[in-house]
Amino acid sequence: MQNEIAIGTITPSGNRTVERLTQSICRELDGVVPLFTRIPVYGSTSPEKGGSGPYDWSAMLRAAELLSHADPQAICWNGSKGGEFGFDVDERLCADIQAATGIPAVTSALAVVKLLRMLDVERVALVTPYTQAGQAKCIAGFEGKGFTIVGERHGGLTDNLSFGSVSPEDIAEMARAAVDGSSAQAIVFFCTNFNGAAAAEILEKETGLPVIDSTAAGVHAVLRAADVDTSAVKGFGSLFAL
Secondary structure (H helix, E strand, O other): OOOOEEEEEEEEOOOOOHHHHHHHHHOOOOOEEEEEEEEOOOOEOOHHHOOOOOOOHHHHHHHHHHHHOOOOOEEEEOOOHHHHOOOHHHHHHHHHHHHHHOOOEEEHHHHHHHHHHHOOOOEEEEEEOOOHHHHHHHHHHHHHOOOEEEEEEEOOOOEHHHHOOOOHHHHHHHHHHHHOOOOOOEEEEOOOOOOOHHHHHHHHHHHOOOEEEHHHHHHHHHHHHOOOOOOOOOOOOHHHHO
């Protein structure tokens, strides 16, 4: 344990992507140990079906507390819900987690915004598995942060578990359609149970645009918060070189 660096991740309970991707990335990095816990997020999260509010704060803070028992260097909420509520809710979440545990906290939604700003991106092609109403909330969230959505595709899915059933090949086709004829400066996959990271590298080669997958962005953010050099990570897009 002496030379290990632990990172803690809170993931939605209906998610199969976050743990798999985090483990794959950490295998590229010597001495990095990923820790996980879950909070209840499952079933339909579509606004048309009633959806849910931003967070169950007590469940989120309890999850962070449980992770803190294993002494991670940083904690990530690797869920994208905050983007649907204007992103600022995640600023509060990070502050509350750090106040409760003494451990730095990040979220995947805020990580996407930070990476877009690091890349000086203003115009985005946004790809999600969500319904039209869910996509509209995401678009409003990004526009509220000063970005312009110049191309978009959404999968029309409502159930959290179903988001993970979309193949990387289908996600890549959605991205190509979103970018086609647009002035996009970057592609964003926004949903942490959406396997866009597997399509990032090929799309970057095809389009010449950076691809930011929200799940991978969350992993990048928590690794950087733990002072881990991510430049050795390959195969999930260029963001790990940032």
